[in-house]
Amino acid sequence: xxxxxxxxxxxxxPHVVELVSRHLERHGYAIRSATRGxxxxxxxxxxxxxxxxxxxxxxxxxxxxxxxxxxxxxxxxPVIIITAHGTIDMAIEAIRHGxxxxxxxxxxxxxxxxIATTNATSQLNLKRxxxxxxxxxxxxxxxxxxxxxxxxxxxVFELMQHAVQSRVTV
Numbered sequence: 001x002x003x004x005x006x007x008x009x010x011x012x013x014p015h016v017v018e019l020v021s022r023h024l025e026r027h028g029y030a031i032r033s034a035t036r037g038x039x040x041x042x043x044x045x046x047x048x049x050x051x052x053x054x055x056x057x058x059x060x061x062x063x064x065x066x067x068x069x070x071x072x073x074x075x076x077x078p079v080i081i082i083t084a085h086g087t088i089d090m091a092i093e094a095i096r097h098g099x100x101x102x103x104x105x106x107x108x109x110x111x112x113x114x115i116a117t118t119n120a121t122s123q124l125n126l127k128r129x130x131x132x133x134x135x136x137x138x139x140x141x142x143x144x145x146x147x148x149x150x151x152x153x154x155x156v157f158e159l160m161q162h163a164v165q166s167r168v169t170v
Contacts, residue, residue: 006050007117009033010040010066011082012058016105020053023110024117037061037069044073051100051120053113056083056090064094071098076127078120080113 007029011017014035021031032048034040037058044052052070056063070079078100083090091102100123101116103109146157 005121006030006032006048007053008040008043008048008050009053010035010037010058011053011055012036013055016055019110020113023114027114027118029117037066040066041069041073044070044077048077049074050077051117051124052077052079053117054079054081056081057085063090064097067094067097067099076124078124080116080120082109082113 007024009017009020012035017033025031032043037060054067067079080101081094081099082103082105084105086104094102100120103112
């Protein structure tokens with residue numbers, strides 16, 4: 001399983017990228033960065049796994065456009081949105097669309113970002129563990145494990161498999 005202690009910082013201001021990188025590296029995170037949305041998308045398509053710290057206003061993407069693209073590529077990755085020009089409405093919209101957190105670039109920004117990154121990493125680890133366990137359960141407890149000699153049971157197992165995959169109560 002790939003590490004989840006990775007952080008991708010997407011911000012067009014080199015000073016912010018450097019500041020955030022140093023702060024998170026001191027706390028054990030492996031940092032990648034991108035100054036354009038297209039660079040970030042390339043890294044995600046190449047298999048980046050971890051937390052994404054995303055500035056809302058980039059030269060090639062505005063507002064929540066890039067966030068939506070990130071969700072299409074990998075909906076499991078937690079995205080922490082950062083901005084110097086955020087509004088309450090923008091924060092509500094981002095959280096409603098699945099952002100892990102929304103942080104304004106204020107005096108307490110680095111401390112709040114570290115807490116949000118730690119929490120997002122923990123959540124990502126838990127999601128991965130659940131997915132792994134679900135896969136193990138599906139493999140371990142499926143109808144292929146039931147031994148029968150009757151050909152009449154094959155359609156019964158197929159029917160049961162359809163029932164298991166259905167959201168309807170049986």
